[in-house]
Amino acid sequence: MDTSRRTVLAAAAAGVAATTVISGTAHAASGKQPVKELFGKLADGTKIYRWSLQNGGTRLKVLSYGGIVQSLELPDRHGRYANVSLGYDNIEAYVAGTTFFGATIGRYGNRIAKGQFTLDGTKYQLSVNDGVNSLHGGAKGFNTRVWDVEGFTSGSDVGLHLYYTSVDGEMGYPGTLRVKVTFTLTARGDWRIDYEATTDKATVVNLTNHTYYNLAGEGSGSIEGHELTLAASRYTPTDSGLIPTGELAKVAGTPFDFRRGKEIGDDIRAAHPQLITAKGFDHNWVLDKGSTSSPVHFATLRDPGSGRTLKIATDQPGVQFYSGNFLDGTLTGPSGRTYRQGDGLCLETQHFPDSPNQPSFPSTVLRPGQTYRTTTVHSFSAS
Known part of the structure; x- marks a missing residue:
């Protein structure tokens, strides 16, 4: 594998050739064809499949349940592979779990205060599943839904199209939302996520991915x-329920300053009120670049x-950096080792939490005739 630093923007801007859809139950493991296998069954007998992708030295496994990244394997500087994403080796654990390991998140990633918002004069009550607040789409968000999945090849790329239709009123959200999420592995080994959605009624949308990373290997x-380095000069402080106060606070002189890069542990135990409330980092950083037309x-x-190094590019205005504060040693990964506090971290590209109730934040409203589109690109290297 080429372990030099890869150019994220070039990968994000690469054109997409005509695709070949692969919908059979199994394909040859050689080459770059997606491979589909049975992963397990839900209590009602619904079959859950695992799709495996490999390209450019990156190996990715995705479940039809929750659009979940079940495994992300990368080589280290010596070419030795490890799964760098936290998760489980069985469907029952994913169904019972509350950590959102690897999941595709929707209809609204992050928190909405009191599970309520008003749009065009109508007040909506959402499913509440985080104290009095709604988190990651509610009690049965997109992470719990069975997605339709198609594998494809496109030039030198290989990937998956995932489809889900969220009906009007699901978890309290207005409008029937038709969602398409595309996972692509490029010839360089970059992992690109493209999100698309349309609605038949005004609604709010904020899709993201909830992979927990440990670049040393899960369970290590x-x-x-x-x-960690973050190009963000501000962040959104929260109240005791982790809902943004509306302030865009400067990171300068605080533990939240990652602009020049530092070890995550350097300041995670600082006596800062925001760290005490969240038990670590669990905040939205306001990216200096803002919303952009491309990643x-x-x-x-x-x-x-x-x-191992991960670089992330996005067109979104924010990222939620979560340092695994609520992992408590009760969960066991595929390695057979338990996950304790701080054993994984998330970098969830997004619009800001509680935006439907914060007029000063970038809008997350989607209306009929519009198409929600956003892209995030992950690039990997080792040196």
């Missing part, structure tokens, strides 16, 4: 030694031990 211990690099995450 804490991520506090990972080095722009904003984050670099590196594990010095393995040499």
